[in-house]
Amino acid sequence: MEKIIDLNCDMGESFGLYKYGADTEMMPLISSANIACGFHAGDPHVMRESVELATEYGVRVGAHVGLPDRLGFGRREMQVKPQEIYDYTLYQLGALASFLQKSNTSLSHIKPHGALYMMTAEKRELAEVTVEAVLDFNPGIEIYTLPNSELYYAAKEAKLNVVSEYFADRPYVNNYVKMFGWTLEEIGQPNEMAKRSLQWIEENSVETICVHSDTTNAPAIMKSVREALLDNGWLIGRKR
Secondary structure (H helix, E strand, C coil): CCEEEEEEEEECCCECCECCCCHHHHHHHCCEEEEECCCCCCCHHHHHHHHHHHHHHCCEEEEEECCCCCCCCCCCCCCCCHHHHHHHHHHHHHHHHHHHHHCCCCCCEEEECHHHHHHHHHCHHHHHHHHHHHHHHCCCCEEEECCCCHHHHHHHHCCCEEEEEEECCCCEECCEECCCCCCHHHHCCHHHHHHHHHHHHHHCCCCEEECCCCCCCHHHHHHHHHHHHHHCCEEECCCC
16 A cells, blocks of 8 residues: 655745745645745735746645734734634635636645644634635635644534644644744754654654745755655655
8 A cells, every 4th residue: 555645835925025935945845835825924926936836846736824914924823703714714715726727727725824723723613614715615625734623623524625734843742733932952853853754644644744944944854854754665745
């Protein structure tokens, strides 16, 4: 039986004069790109360029939807109503899909960003409206989220395709990701992250591994993860 694992990256988070992340170096190393849609980061110009770069390398494109919080880079939890989350999500899906249409391809998945990622993972009502937005946009796209999260279960109940995710460049405490407030010492060196990633996917039901484009030494981390996977019989990509 083939062992297949997806490698994804949060990217497209530059905007205006601000350049952010190692997108150009990361794109050849991944199979799925989560592109910011202009709320927490990104802008129309960057979205177009990111889609074109992903298309060049045959990388699947997903919408990295966030809260409208550029100042906090979408990493600050906001007091928002479920209806607002639905509207934010549907708006961002449509924005990115328009650039994909220009490139004669389609959106493959959605992945919430930062605070929204954790809010939809932990709060059922926000998970449900996220699922509702996906159903109304295109029930064929996948949802990337933490395994056994509220979003995971809400999507499963709606019979959507859910992709469980592991973060190579984040520490885990009691088997739960520490998304914010971590240090470089906690995540260690690229070879250590690769070893942890390999062990995790072989012991748990995980379908994709993420390395953020803005993490220090992100390309070296992803290269180390790829090499460890390939050396141990894994194929890179998404099961069809």
